[in-house]
Amino acid sequence: xxxxxxxxxxxxxxxxxxxxxxxxxxxPAVVYGHGTDPVHISLPAHETAxxxxxxxxxxxxxxxxxxxxxxxxxxxxxxxxQIIEHLDLIIVRAGEKVEVEVPVVxxxxxxxxxxxxxxxxxxxxxxxxxxxxERLVVDVEGAQDGTQITAADVTLPEGAELAGDPExxxxxVALAPAEESLEAEAPEGDVVPEEGTDADAES
Numbered sequence: 001x002x003x004x005x006x007x008x009x010x011x012x013x014x015x016x017x018x019x020x021x022x023x024x025x026x027x028p029a030v031v032y033g034h035g036t037d038p039v040h041i042s043l044p045a046h047e048t049a050x051x052x053x054x055x056x057x058x059x060x061x062x063x064x065x066x067x068x069x070x071x072x073x074x075x076x077x078x079x080x081x082q083i084i085e086h087l088d089l090i091i092v093r094a095g096e097k098v099e100v101e102v103p104v105v106x107x108x109x110x111x112x113x114x115x116x117x118x119x120x121x122x123x124x125x126x127x128x129x130x131x132x133x134e135r136l137v138v139d140v141e142g143a144q145d146g147t148q149i150t151a152a153d154v155t156l157p158e159g160a161e162l163a164g165d166p167e168x169x170x171x172x173v174a175l176a177p178a179e180e181s182l183e184a185e186a187p188e189g190d191v192v193p194e195e196g197t198d199a200d201a202e203s
């Protein structure tokens with residue numbers, strides 16, 4: 001589902017212009033795709049930041065030249081302050097399918113004494129631009145040692161297709177590592193004399 005947001009055209013470019021926009025509470029962005037010329041816009045910073053917290057957000061842009069629907073392709077942030085500095089958006093159309101990386105999350109508790117390892121953080125899907133899932137849930141409830149879940153085993157939402165390797169390992173379940181011994185070993189070179197040894201007799 002696309003999130004409605006009002007965009008404004010940009011006519012000034014460069015680092016100085018971008019700084020002024022961000023100081024005014026807006027984010028510079030560019031929209032491209034489908035053979036069209038790039039459209040330079042700015043978006044309200046707070047509203048946009050809330051929307052793009054979700055992976056693969058789609059924006060329903062209100063523009064002077066007419067509405068556009070665009071997928072967030074790239075987010076550039078300040079590495080220290082984590083402020084959004086720029087967005088790259090790709091034009092999409094209703095009913096069009098796009099390839100996107102969708103996050104994978106685990107749900108449930110594995111069999112006691114085992115642990116589940118998430119080997120693939122995301123899966124590449126081909127899905128309608130207006131129906132991109134926020135995440136893919138893999139149920140590991142009761143899974144035992146040796147269980148392996150591949151990309152092909154993951155349940156996908158209706159209309160979505162797996163675009164990556166179906167044999168890629170997504171989750172593996174194995175025995176939990178043995179608990180560390182509670183007894184600390186004495187460092188090498190240190191001799192701890194026992195009661196009644198010659199060490200006591202000589203002291």
